[in-house]
Amino acid sequence: MKWEGRRESTNVEDHRGSGGGGGGKTPGIIGIIVLLVGAYYGVDLSGIVGTPSLSSGAVQQSSLSAEEEAKLAKMSKVVLAETENVWGSYFSQRGQKYTPTTLRLYTGGTQTACGMGQAAMGPFYCPGDQKVYLDLSFYKDMQTKLGASGDAAFAYVIAHEVGHHVQNLLGVLPKVNQMQQQVAKTQANALSVKLELQADCFAGVWGHYAAKQDLFEAGDLEEAMRAAESVGDDRLQQQAQGYVVPDSFTHGSSADRMTWLKRGLESGDINQCNTFAAN
Structure with missing residues (x-):
């Protein structure tokens, strides 16, 4: 991915190593995957975050070297800036103003308006404070635990979370969360899947226009597809x-996630992302 030298977003809070509550026992691979099944790329974290394993004040060490952290931090800021360009243009063309999300970088654990977040849950968006939360060590987790690697795969992760922010601005997110409170668990899960698949499609819409700005190299979009899978x-x-x-299911099957990401990538049209009207 050709991200070096591009504009970096200033809508970033760097809380790495600040002791937001990342201590306690680090979950093993099964524990991490179980967390991911329920909270991966989560939106409403009120019933998930704040687990007993977190203790306040302790600082969890990153699994990345200082050089790796610095590189990923810069790349994350560039990707965020690229999402601001795409969504800013989309809203402007419709006579509206895009209010960017804020990206908080943290290590181990952090307080959010949705409760305590932890790195083992993966990146997430909290509608309460309109922020995306990211522990950069997730880049290595993607490689070693999920079998997905590369800059474009990591960019997809960030773009997906920004997709939730766009849903929030459009009113989709609060409406779905309200509907989920009124139905049984199975139906609530089905609504969650549609929400997550739409965020995948939105990530694809971003990728469509980012590609036109020469951000991607050969093989990058395939890398993002593998990450979705x-x-x-x-x-x-x-x-x-x-x-x-x-x-x-709360996020959709591998096939569905790839399908909707691809739909956004190929169309570049947010109107093609109506997962709620799809079977």
């Missing part, structure tokens, strides 16, 4: 427990 609920459940329970 790696975080399908069916794949994560199979890896964690040896079997799949479709009714418990």
Whole structure:
């Protein structure tokens, strides 16, 4: 990905190493995957974050070298800036103003308006404070635990979370969260899947226009597709427990996640991202 030398977003809070509450026992691979199944790229974290394993004041060390951290921090700021360009233009063309999300970089754990967040949950968006939360060590987790690697894969992760912010600005996110409170668990899960797949499609819309700005190199978009495949609920459940329970899906199957990401990438049209009207 050709991100070096590009504009870096200033909408970033760097809380790395500040002791936001990342101590306690680090979950093993099964524990991490179980967390990912329920909270991966989560939106409403009120019932998930704040786990007993977190203790305040302790600082969890990053699994990255200082050089790796510095590189990923710069790349994350560039990707965020690129999302601001695309969504700023989209809203402007419709006579509206885009209010960018803020990216908070942290290590181990951090306080959010949705409760305590931790790195093992993966990146997430909190609608309460309109911020995206990211522990940069997730880059290595993607490589070693999820089988997805590369700058474009990491960019997809950030773009997906920004997609949730766009949903929030458009009123989709609060409406779906309200609907989820009124239905049974299985139906609530199905709504969550549609929400997450739409965020994948929005990430694809961003990728469509970012490609026109010469951000990607050969193979980058395929890399992003592999990342989407790696975080399908069916794949994560199979890896964690040896079997799949479709009714418990909250983010969609690998096939569905790739389908909607590809739809956004190919169309560049937010109107093609209506997952709620799709079967």
